[in-house]
Amino acid sequence: MNEEKPTTKPENTAAAPGAIAPDMAAASTDPGEPVTPEGTPLHGAARLRALGKSLLVAIAFVLVGLLVLYGASRIFEPKSNGNVGGVHAAHVAANGFLGEPKNSLDALFIGDSETYSAVSPVEIWKAGGAATYTCAIGGQNLTYSRTLLERALKVQKPRVVMIEGNSLFKPFDENKLLKSTIKDMFPIFERHDRWKALTLRDFFGSAENDYVDDMKGFRMKWGVRPADDSAYMEPTDNVAEVPELTKSVLAEMRDMCRAAGSELVIVSTPSTKCWYTSRHNGAQAAADELGIEFIDLNTGDDAVAIDWDTDTRDWGDHLNYAGAVKTSQALAHILSERYGVPDHRDDPAYAAEWNRAVRHHDRLVEKGSAMAVVGKPGDAITIMELPPLYNPA
Amino acid sequence: MTSYFSFIFLAAFLPTAVAVYAIAPRRARWAVLLVASYLFFFWLSRELILALWVSTLAIYGTGLGLGALIRQRDSAVKAAKSGKREIRARFARKMKIVMAAGLLVNFGLLAAFKYLHFFASVIDGALGLVGITLNTELPVWAAPIGISFYTLMAGSYLIDVYRGTVAADRNLGRVALFLGFFPQIMEGPISRYGQTADQLMAGHPVTRANLYAGTLRMLWGLGKKMIVADRLNAFVKPVFADYTAYDGGIIALGAVLYTVQLYCDFSGTMDVALGMGRIFGVSLPENFRQPFFSRTAAGFWQRWHITLGTWLRDYIYYPVSLSKPLKKLTSKARKRFGNRYGPLLASSAALFCVWFGNGLWHGAGSQYIFFGLYYFVLIVAGSLIEPTAVKVAERLRISRESAGYRAFQIARTLVIIVVGELFFRAEGLDAGLAMFGAMVCDFNGASLVDGSIFGVGAAGIGLDGHDLAIVLAWVALMLVVGLIRERGVSITERVAAWPLPARWALWYTLFLAVIIFGAYGTAYAPVDPMYAQF
Numbered sequence: 065m066n067e068e069k070p071t072t073k074p075e076n077t078a079a080a081p082g083a084i085a086p087d088m089a090a091a092s093t094d095p096g097e098p099v100t101p102e103g104t105p106l107h108g109a110a111r112l113r114a115l116g117k118s119l120l121v122a123i124a125f126v127l128v129g130l131l132v133l134y135g136a137s138r139i140f141e142p143k144s145n146g147n148v149g150g151v152h153a154a155h156v157a158a159n160g161f162l163g164e165p166k167n168s169l170d171a172l173f174i175g176d177s178e179t180y181s182a183v184s185p186v187e188i189w190k191a192g193g194a195a196t197y198t199c200a201i202g203g204q205n206l207t208y209s210r211t212l213l214e215r216a217l218k219v220q221k222p223r224v225v226m227i228e229g230n231s232l233f234k235p236f237d238e239n240k241l242l243k244s245t246i247k248d249m250f251p252i253f254e255r256h257d258r259w260k261a262l263t264l265r266d267f268f269g270s271a272e273n274d275y276v277d278d279m280k281g282f283r284m285k286w287g288v289r290p291a292d293d294s295a296y297m298e299p300t301d302n303v304a305e306v307p308e309l310t311k312s313v314l315a316e317m318r319d320m321c322r323a324a325g326s327e328l329v330i331v332s333t334p335s336t337k338c339w340y341t342s343r344h345n346g347a348q349a350a351a352d353e354l355g356i357e358f359i360d361l362n363t364g365d366d367a368v369a370i371d372w373d374t375d376t377r378d379w380g381d382h383l384n385y386a387g388a389v390k391t392s393q394a395l396a397h398i399l400s401e402r403y404g405v406p407d408h409r410d411d412p413a414y415a416a417e418w419n420r421a422v423r424h425h426d427r428l429v430e431k432g433s434a435m436a437v438v439g440k441p442g443d444a445i446t447i448m449e450l451p452p453l454y455n456p457a
Numbered sequence: 458m459t460s461y462f463s464f465i466f467l468a469a470f471l472p473t474a475v476a477v478y479a480i481a482p483r484r485a486r487w488a489v490l491l492v493a494s495y496l497f498f499f500w501l502s503r504e505l506i507l508a509l510w511v512s513t514l515a516i517y518g519t520g521l522g523l524g525a526l527i528r529q530r531d532s533a534v535k536a537a538k539s540g541k542r543e544i545r546a547r548f549a550r551k552m553k554i555v556m557a558a559g560l561l562v563n564f565g566l567l568a569a570f571k572y573l574h575f576f577a578s579v580i581d582g583a584l585g586l587v588g589i590t591l592n593t594e595l596p597v598w599a600a601p602i603g604i605s606f607y608t609l610m611a612g613s614y615l616i617d618v619y620r621g622t623v624a625a626d627r628n629l630g631r632v633a634l635f636l637g638f639f640p641q642i643m644e645g646p647i648s649r650y651g652q653t654a655d656q657l658m659a660g661h662p663v664t665r666a667n668l669y670a671g672t673l674r675m676l677w678g679l680g681k682k683m684i685v686a687d688r689l690n691a692f693v694k695p696v697f698a699d700y701t702a703y704d705g706g707i708i709a710l711g712a713v714l715y716t717v718q719l720y721c722d723f724s725g726t727m728d729v730a731l732g733m734g735r736i737f738g739v740s741l742p743e744n745f746r747q748p749f750f751s752r753t754a755a756g757f758w759q760r761w762h763i764t765l766g767t768w769l770r771d772y773i774y775y776p777v778s779l780s781k782p783l784k785k786l787t788s789k790a791r792k793r794f795g796n797r798y799g800p801l802l803a804s805s806a807a808l809f810c811v812w813f814g815n816g817l818w819h820g821a822g823s824q825y826i827f828f829g830l831y832y833f834v835l836i837v838a839g840s841l842i843e844p845t846a847v848k849v850a851e852r853l854r855i856s857r858e859s860a861g862y863r864a865f866q867i868a869r870t871l872v873i874i875v876v877g878e879l880f881f882r883a884e885g886l887d888a889g890l891a892m893f894g895a896m897v898c899d900f901n902g903a904s905l906v907d908g909s910i911f912g913v914g915a916a917g918i919g920l921d922g923h924d925l926a927i928v929l930a931w932v933a934l935m936l937v938v939g940l941i942r943e944r945g946v947s948i949t950e951r952v953a954a955w956p957l958p959a960r961w962a963l964w965y966t967l968f969l970a971v972i973i974f975g976a977y978g979t980a981y982a983p984v985d986p987m988y989a990q991f
Contacts, residue, residue: 118665125961132965136973152979239465246468256973260923 146275149261175228291380519559524625661738678728
């Protein structure tokens, strides 16, 4: 402590370097009024002119700022939808629909890790010839689902958009919603990390969506950790609440789909950990309120015949490849029977693209089956994930 | 909304508050600030706003009570022909009781919210030593935001009224705004009534100059927190959470980077707070003054968290040193130990109270008490060694004002600071001691240059070369700014004199820098302002 004489007066620590500038201290005789440089208050027309000038300066400042944000966003936007520097691999897969031929997809599946583990568009194609895509990243929020939907509807006209039921029960606050809206307006906020990987192409090139994901957003995962399904979908009258903010975003997505001639449907993929009857009840109630369909693959007529001893890779949380095959085949059936999605397998416009995807897919299945290991509950099993990113042959 | 750094706060709440404030008539502007402050508090702490209201009403009521007693005393003294001293003493006793009641309410709330479990565990430990075990179940309460900060401000108001430094305020709105002003509420600065109360009520207009300077300062603070502090967290957190996995070299680097992180986080938040104050025409006190240029540990605490230091000095150190028991101790010690060491013993007793208080204020944990006493020991030792150091320097003909000696002092102080912060951050005193031991005994410089630093933390989360580069660049920039400020130059004033295109370019550059280099988004875990936990 310093050796100053004790004093009862508080030290004015406001008088440190960086203290307030002269214009603050020299406020006019009537604070709040515009003044001349000498300090005499302005009146009447002169005062209005001064206020008007301030307003114009403020508007100009904001406009130039928005321009700066816009310019930065253009530079930071990836110029390819493929694996460019600074973009997370998961996002590349989820956005892979950008590389698909325009207006070629019949259905989109949007959701989180439940979706990308359970829904394989290639299996759906094999079972019924529908062209679909899975747009999902791990832990995806409904706000990002909305972003993906908006992006997709610019280049695709699917008949059906299936949103994962799990998304209804991942709450978010206004902060997240606002951030998501701003990120959609100014991609710099989402892409800023690309500063580590910017190239000349980012500054001077234009966007080319030249990357095609042969797995169509699906993540092929192997390994078996059986689930305890003793309490799975036990009946109850409880209704899990879907937050108001979630419902309002869903309503927005429903309207976006309708404007594009699509139908939004809530679909819950099989999971013993993430899905239970109260959530079923909550999702049904929300779907009724929003006037959209709800299909539950866990229970009732649409239940998929999952064998919880062999079809899950993490004790019931997510399905493995075996479970995905069953789920995808069920979805293929639903798409064609209920939504009239045509069979494109003989359509030359689709054949080359999708047959190549099937070949690639089958090669990976062979590889995966050879490497997969079966274990008992509690065993530390190696789950092998095949990388979703690769160049088409 | 969790802090000043939430998107919704910066993009929605603050601009709305400023706009409403600017449009409001001058006489109503204080009310706009008060409503905004309560909305902010409620948004963060919900029903715990009741604690703030109780504190506000308590100091308002107690202040008025003290004011009344002061008036009565003054008229009694004036009217009396003799026995004025007795009258003063009588009133002083009454006033002390009233003030104590007010302080008890405020600090009692603070103790209940923050220290209940700590005190209980200390008591349990002490009783356990004599074989008694109590099995009390204590409730766990989340603390209202900023309670450690506004409680000190409440205390300072009461003591200032008692001392006659400020008059008791009849205006409840002013008292409420003083205590609850939202730019200060999360992490201070801890201001005095005489400094800010009138400014808050003045309703200064939102001028272009203040808007520019305020937002520029906020951007500077955002840069420090989001570019440096949040980025370094990816390295610091795993090192402190799992220190046994790392050698002394990595741990030492962790301590250094934590010190940088803490400074950038806290001073960055202060920049945001002071910038916001500036927008509303309120000059809040500075909390930092280039602390890493300090030459001594004592000097450090005059440059770091300045308002806490001055609070402890004015409301603990001086009262304790001037108290009767300590004055008796000083004269006894003078007789026993001579004129040099005698007063030192007494001032050390006062210092002990300060440093114990400093440690305890930071948290209910043994490592915080240790942190406080660490500085106590160093500062007292410094005073003891001082005359010897002067003699030694004379003998060796070293000028203690030379650049070389000053550099040595700064370097030595930096080491002291970093070690102190190691203990501060460690997850318990045991961990701190273990980490310190590893730093000293298991130091391996090789791990700092062979790339192991990039392996710290979970895959894909730790620092890479780019991260280190941007941290170094921003720290270099801070060093330059610090050197300029150390010379007494007001950067705000200098920049205000620049032509408009240059001013705008600077603003947009900082703005873009924060957006581009900020450590936010999917690749980063969010980091709340660090001092808000205290």
